[in-house]
Amino acid sequence: MCGIVGLFLKNKALEPKLGSMMSGMLATMCDRGPDSAGFAVYGSGDSSHVKLTVRAMSCAFDFASLARRLSEAIGSPVPVEIRDSHGVFTIPEGAEQTARKTIEGLGDDVRIVGLGTRMEIYKEVGRPDTVAKRFHLENMAGSHGIAHTRMATDFAVTTTGAPPIYTGRDQCLVHNGSLSNHNALRRQLKRRGLSFETENDTEVAAGYLTWRLSEGDSLGDALKHSLDDLDGFYTFVVGTEDGFGVLRDPIACKPAVMAETDDYVAFGSEYRALVGLPGIEKAHVWEPKPATVYFWERH
Amino acid sequence: MPTIDLEVTSLREFNQMLHDLAEGTNDTYFRVVNPRGRHAIAAGVDAPITVEIDGNAGYYCAGMNKRANIIINGSAGVGVAENMMSGRVHVKGDASASAGATGCGGLLVIDGNAASRCGISARGVDILVKGSVGHMSAFMAQAGSLVVLGDTGDALGDSLYEARLFVRGKVNSLGSDCVEKPLRDEHKQALGKLLKGAGLDGQVDPSEFRRYGSARQLYHFHMDNLGAY
Numbered sequence: 001m002c003g004i005v006g007l008f009l010k011n012k013a014l015e016p017k018l019g020s021m022m023s024g025m026l027a028t029m030c031d032r033g034p035d036s037a038g039f040a041v042y043g044s045g046d047s048s049h050v051k052l053t054v055r056a057m058s059c060a061f062d063f064a065s066l067a068r069r070l071s072e073a074i075g076s077p078v079p080v081e082i083r084d085s086h087g088v089f090t091i092p093e094g095a096e097q098t099a100r101k102t103i104e105g106l107g108d109d110v111r112i113v114g115l116g117t118r119m120e121i122y123k124e125v126g127r128p129d130t131v132a133k134r135f136h137l138e139n140m141a142g143s144h145g146i147a148h149t150r151m152a153t154d155f156a157v158t159t160t161g162a163p164p165i166y167t168g169r170d171q172c173l174v175h176n177g178s179l180s181n182h183n184a185l186r187r188q189l190k191r192r193g194l195s196f197e198t199e200n201d202t203e204v205a206a207g208y209l210t211w212r213l214s215e216g217d218s219l220g221d222a223l224k225h226s227l228d229d230l231d232g233f234y235t236f237v238v239g240t241e242d243g244f245g246v247l248r249d250p251i252a253c254k255p256a257v258m259a260e261t262d263d264y265v266a267f268g269s270e271y272r273a274l275v276g277l278p279g280i281e282k283a284h285v286w287e288p289k290p291a292t293v294y295f296w297e298r299h
Numbered sequence: 300m301p302t303i304d305l306e307v308t309s310l311r312e313f314n315q316m317l318h319d320l321a322e323g324t325n326d327t328y329f330r331v332v333n334p335r336g337r338h339a340i341a342a343g344v345d346a347p348i349t350v351e352i353d354g355n356a357g358y359y360c361a362g363m364n365k366r367a368n369i370i371i372n373g374s375a376g377v378g379v380a381e382n383m384m385s386g387r388v389h390v391k392g393d394a395s396a397s398a399g400a401t402g403c404g405g406l407l408v409i410d411g412n413a414a415s416r417c418g419i420s421a422r423g424v425d426i427l428v429k430g431s432v433g434h435m436s437a438f439m440a441q442a443g444s445l446v447v448l449g450d451t452g453d454a455l456g457d458s459l460y461e462a463r464l465f466v467r468g469k470v471n472s473l474g475s476d477c478v479e480k481p482l483r484d485e486h487k488q489a490l491g492k493l494l495k496g497a498g499l500d501g502q503v504d505p506s507e508f509r510r511y512g513s514a515r516q517l518y519h520f521h522m523d524n525l526g527a528y
Contacts, residue, residue: 251435252396252415252434253415255377255396257376270357270376271357271376272335272336272337272357274336275335285355286393287414287433289433290415290433
């Protein structure tokens with residue numbers, strides 16, 4: 001089943017409340033996905049730095065010592081913000097490869113789960129409301145975010161390869177549905193040089209978009225191409241630095257509902273996920289059309 | 300005239316209350332506030348009562364309805380009035396996918412639009428949508444009728460059996476084995492009756508519609524069995 005939600009704020013005054021609005025949406029979606037949860041938040045950031053979200057296998061992982069190692073390797077201070085099993089490292093622009101090498105050198109204990117000027121990604125196994133509390137989602141500020149709650153049906157309950165998966169700088173994907181040609185597509189993408197950590201179909205969908213983007217597609221074009229190349233039923237919500245996009249497959253049997261007011265645009269697998277949002281009673285609520293790419297961006 | 304606040308009374312309790320109504324009960328009108336998209340509100344009712352829901356309902360609202368008159372002053376989620384047997388369900392807003400799916404009887408009226416698969420596998424329910432319907436509507440519909448005042452999405456009436464389809468607006472495309480058929484006087488009369496039942500008597504002219512039905516090439520149709528449909 002799985003549940004996905006997305007929230008894009010048009011009214012800047014609401015930005016300090018993004019996390020609390022999202023955590024309410026996420027908690028409702030426990031019913032659609034009680035096994036694990038993940039979310040991406042687009043918060044503060046500046047163009048001279050890049051934020052690396054690193055997930056550790058154990059909460060006991062020493063992020064402070066990793067920050068020191070990164071500072072030494074890069075030659076300038078690297079601040080880290082630790083939230084439960086995740087650490088967000090702020091790296092000077094241009095030092096990303098060095099940081100990556102240092103982190104990847106630590107083996108399987110840690111993994112980079114997100115990279116971007118403003119994007120931070122968190123994911124953990126457990127009930128989504130508990131996961132949100134562990135990371136203090138309710139205190140996070142930002143302009144927009146997307147989230148996923150998972151009911152594991154086809155694949156193991158792990159956070160490896162769990163949504164949101166980052167597909168590029170400040171870009172990530174959450175997905176509800178299942179792809180029937182993910183094995184063939186994974187093989188094709190591997191031949192093109194992409195690597196995969198899991199047998200999970202979401203990772204293939206994310207890999208596919210990453211590949212299309214590297215071929216020069218805009219995100220909108222990459223989503224349109226996915227209608228031709230991905231077989232199965234799915235609803236995608238894609239986060240970008242400036243906003244988020246929604247795409248449903250042509251059959252559209254995976255649920256999706258959207259609401260828009262002067263203050264925000266919200267996406268939910270069910271309307272129930274949206275009922276806690278301010279002014280929802282007066283919002284324009286509708287169901288996104290199949291095989292149609294929707295986008296909302298900050299101006 | 301009980302008012303049920305679903306933030307106070309649990310949904311299960313409320314539905315049980317409706318299921319437990321004795322024949323000839325004096326409680327014939329229930330008002331529901333704070334539905335907040337909850338699923339299966341007033342599902343499985345079998346009593347000649349009116350339930351009025353103030354707000355948006357979630358999945359399967361008024362499912363399996365028998366005899367009741369259920370009004371949703373808002374929009375409805377997936378499968379509103381699915382498998383309804385009789386009575387009347389009125390959605391004042393929009394309906395999500397599979398509205399009136401597998402319905403056996405009664406009347407479903409949707410003031411706004413219905414999403415995909417409206418009336419899928421219908422078996423006798425009459426559905427009237429004042430707006431438009433999405434793709435694959437009336438898929439494999441066996442009996443009953445679907446009246447659409449607006450447009451339809453792709454593949455209307457795919458693999459249709461004997462349900463009657465009337466569309467006033469544009470049909471994006473017809474599904475397999477669904478064809479346009481002439482709108483004769485008898486059909487206009489039947490359509491007029493449906494429009495009247497939905498409170499549109501005199502407001503909508505039946506002759507503005509086109510009629511669609513099964514080409515009867517995909518299933519074993521025998522003229523001798525027509526009465527059985």
